[in-house]
Amino acid sequence: MTDQVLIAGAGPTGLTLAIDLARRGIPVRVVDKADEFFAGSRGDGILPRTLEVFDDLGVLDAVTDAGIPAPVMRAYFGGEFVGERRMFEPAEPTPAIPYPNPWFLGQSRTEAILRARLAEFGAHVELGTALTDLTQDDDGVTATLTTADGVETVRAAYLVGADGGRSTVRKTLGIPFEGSTDDSIRMLLGDVRADVLDHDYGHWFAASAEHPMEGFALSPLPGGRHFQFGAPLDADAEPTLAVLQDMADRYTGTMGLEFTDLTWVTVWRPNIRLAARFGDGRVFLAGDAAHVHPPTGGQGMNTGIQDAYNLGWKLAAALLGDPAPLRTYEPERRTVAARVLGLSTELLDKLVEGKADAMERGEEARQLSVSYRDPGATGRLVAGDRAPDAPLKDVDGQPVRLFDLFRGPHATVLVFGDGGELPGTTDAEVYRVIRPGTRASGRYVVDVDGHAFDVYAATDGDIVEIRPDGYLARRD
Numbered sequence: 001m002t003d004q005v006l007i008a009g010a011g012p013t014g015l016t017l018a019i020d021l022a023r024r025g026i027p028v029r030v031v032d033k034a035d036e037f038f039a040g041s042r043g044d045g046i047l048p049r050t051l052e053v054f055d056d057l058g059v060l061d062a063v064t065d066a067g068i069p070a071p072v073m074r075a076y077f078g079g080e081f082v083g084e085r086r087m088f089e090p091a092e093p094t095p096a097i098p099y100p101n102p103w104f105l106g107q108s109r110t111e112a113i114l115r116a117r118l119a120e121f122g123a124h125v126e127l128g129t130a131l132t133d134l135t136q137d138d139d140g141v142t143a144t145l146t147t148a149d150g151v152e153t154v155r156a157a158y159l160v161g162a163d164g165g166r167s168t169v170r171k172t173l174g175i176p177f178e179g180s181t182d183d184s185i186r187m188l189l190g191d192v193r194a195d196v197l198d199h200d201y202g203h204w205f206a207a208s209a210e211h212p213m214e215g216f217a218l219s220p221l222p223g224g225r226h227f228q229f230g231a232p233l234d235a236d237a238e239p240t241l242a243v244l245q246d247m248a249d250r251y252t253g254t255m256g257l258e259f260t261d262l263t264w265v266t267v268w269r270p271n272i273r274l275a276a277r278f279g280d281g282r283v284f285l286a287g288d289a290a291h292v293h294p295p296t297g298g299q300g301m302n303t304g305i306q307d308a309y310n311l312g313w314k315l316a317a318a319l320l321g322d323p324a325p326l327r328t329y330e331p332e333r334r335t336v337a338a339r340v341l342g343l344s345t346e347l348l349d350k351l352v353e354g355k356a357d358a359m360e361r362g363e364e365a366r367q368l369s370v371s372y373r374d375p376g377a378t379g380r381l382v383a384g385d386r387a388p389d390a391p392l393k394d395v396d397g398q399p400v401r402l403f404d405l406f407r408g409p410h411a412t413v414l415v416f417g418d419g420g421e422l423p424g425t426t427d428a429e430v431y432r433v434i435r436p437g438t439r440a441s442g443r444y445v446v447d448v449d450g451h452a453f454d455v456y457a458a459t460d461g462d463i464v465e466i467r468p469d470g471y472l473a474r475r476d
Contacts, residue, residue, distance in 0.1 A: 002155050003027060003319050006143055008169055009162035010034075010125040012043070012107065013287030013304035015114035017160060019057050020312030022121035024409045026319060029154070030123065031145060033130035033163075037115075040264030041106035041191050041221055041228045043301030045070075049367035049386070050302045051099040052470065053309045056407050062113045067105030068222045073202040077209050079253020085204070088365070095451040096388035097368060098403070106191070106221050106228075107301060134159060134172055136281050158315055159283045162308070165271065167289035173280045179273030179292075188233040190265035191226050192244060194218060196257055199225055205251040215251045216244075226263065239265045270294055274338055278330040286311060291337040299340045302367055307333050313409065313468035332372045340367075372471055380457040383474050387466045390452035392433070392445040400445060402452060405431055411468050416453060417460030418444075428465060433458070 005021055007014045010032035021028045046054075046063065054060040073085045091100035115125060132151075133144035141159040145152045161169025170177065197203055199220050206215035216231030229244060237243050241262040248257040275290045287304025310333050314325040373384030381388075387406065394400045406412050411428035418438040422430060432444035433452050447453055456464055456475075465473040 002140060002157055004029060004156045005315055005319075006031070006131075006141065006154060006156035006159045007162055008032075008131040008143075008159070009164060009167075009287070009289065010111075010115075010127075011038070011162065011164070011287065011304070012111060012114065012301050013308045014160070014162035015111060015118060015125075016053070016057065016305045017162065017286065017308035017312050018123060019059075019114065019118050019121070020309060020409070021315065022118060022123050023057075024312070024316045026316055028123055029126070029156070030118070031126045031129035031131060033128070035128045037108065037125075037127070038111060039108050040266070041108065041226075042189070042264075042266075043107040043110075044104050044219065044221065044228055045302075046103045046105060046110065047299075047302045047365070047367045048097070048099050048102065049370060050305050051103060052403070053305060055099070055403060056309075056470065057117065058407075059113050059117050062116075063105060063110065064103060066109055066113065066222060067103045068220065070102045070104060071200070071202040071220050073204045073217070073219075074198075075204045075206070076252065077206050077212075079205075079251065079255060082209075084201075095390050095449070096455045098389050098401070100366070100368075102366065104219070104222065109223070131161075131163065131168055134169065134283065136283060141282050157282065157319060160311065160315075161283065161285045161289045162287045162304070163289050165273070165288045165292040167285065169283060170275060170285055170289050173283060175280065175285070176276040177273045178276055179271070181272075182270040185270050186233040186237075187268045188229065188231050188237075188239050188243070188265065189268060190229045190239065190244065191221060191263045192218075192229050192241070192259045193225050193261040194227055194248075194257060194259055195225055196255065197227070199227075203227075205248075207251060216247050226261070229259075233267060239267050268294075272341060274334070274341060278334050284311060284329065286333075290334070291341060293341060299365070299367075303337055303340050306336070306367070306370070309469050316409070328372075336370055336372075381455070381472065381475070383472045385472050387464075387470050387472055388455040390447070390455055391449065392452060393448050394445055395443070405429065405445070406466055406470055409468055411473065412466040414452075414456070414458075414464045414466070416456070416458040416462040416464070420461045423463065 004027040007018055007030045010030050018028045018030045054063050070088045075082050075085055088102055128147055130146045131143055132146045135142050141156050143154050161167050203218045206212045218227035220227055244259045271292050273292050275285055278285050278290050286307035293300035311329050314329055318326045371385045373382050389401055389403045392400050413423055413428045413430045415432045418434045418440045432440045433447050434440050434444050463476040467473045
């Protein structure tokens with residue numbers, strides 16, 4: 001039996017999954033039917049929980065170096081400047097949450113960083129390679145791949161469809177894609193240059209205070225002079241530079257705003273859908289193949305990345321003989337996707353209704369509150385909750401963070417206090433967390449400021465196991 005995992009789709013979801021598997025030594029093959037890599041901004045907002053995932057996968061520094069913080073939006077009504085607004089209110093980092101604010105980077109650049117990381121493990125995306133059919137049995141999946149050179153039949157232990165909203169994998173499995181498409185609403189998204197505007201800000205041009213959503217918004221893209229353009233689009237309008245320029249002339253007054261170099265453009269219709277199942281046998285769905293979102297809220301790409309992060313370690317566990325974690329993928333991630341779809345849809349409704357707070361994002365939009373806890377569970381921090389960070393010192397007295405201990409493909413066990421027995425045989429990395437002035441044998445870290453004991457609501461003798469994806473597996 002092969003232990004290869006085949007991934008259809010090389011967007012952020014497929015690439016995240018491929019990296020997570022490859023770093024575990026799992027053979028992985030990533031195919032994409034496109035002949036060229038995506039070149040637009042599309043999902044440009046990277047949420048705090050996704051930044052934590054990128055920290056673990058070893059790409060955070062590259063992403064933060066290439067991107068920018070969430071821009072302040074300068075608002076104009078009838079061409080007149082009226083003030084500044086924020087999509088996200090900035091938050092200060094805390095010991096438990098080191099990355100509290102979203103980061104902005106065009107999706108194509110995020111994908112390039114992920115591809116470079118994947119290449120470090122010796123794996124590469126195969127472009128121009130479409131998955132056209134699949135069958136499965138108790139031991140694996142047989143897939144048909146079609147290229148310009150012919151047809152190839154491949155065998156894999158598991159197949160993951162990360163192949164977008166029109167997923168061939170989902171359609172072949174016959175899984176319903178439940179939801180709705182509203183053809184009466186069209187939204188234009190594109191990447192365009194606008195030299196007259198200050199590139200350190202976003203810019204929101206509206207017809208008037210009474211009609212705040214009649215107009216367009218521009219969000220700066222890092223690394224140049226381009227902005228991502230977003231606006232409602234008339235039913236008979238085409239997505240062209242001339243149409244964008246007409247909007248500029250209509251809503252910016254005497255500013256003299258001229259658009260040039262339209263490098264990417266698309267028309268989006270509200271297609272809000274959730275797959276009835278996230279898998280069938282040895283085949284799984286992730287990202288847009290499992291759920292499609294409105295662009296409002298910036299949730300789609302981030303939710304897909306976290307699908308992949310949830311699925312990777314569970315596939316690895318199944319390949320090593322423990323299928324139990326894999327059975328939790330659908331109930332955990334489908335529940336989250338349904339909740340996030342509700343958030344995105346609520347923001348879309350506000351946009352359609354012309355409400356002034358349609359661009360504002362609440363705390364839930366940061367996705368730090370995502371939890372897999374049992375619905376009946378109570379307590380400050382229980383199994384299924386996100387594992388917080390905390391600053392510590394290692395055995396040599398050097399600063400270290402809990403996230404440093406968690407980083408990598410392993411599970412982690414924290415034993416609080418200097419007494420009691422350590423867990424028996426385990427594949428996890430085990431550390432004692434002790435207070436200053438106490439001593440311990442083996443591997444330990446010192447909770448100098450008490451943050452770890454506090455955020456884990458821990459007392460001496462508590463044992464907390466953290467899953468490879470940064471969520472609590474159990475606490476004793």
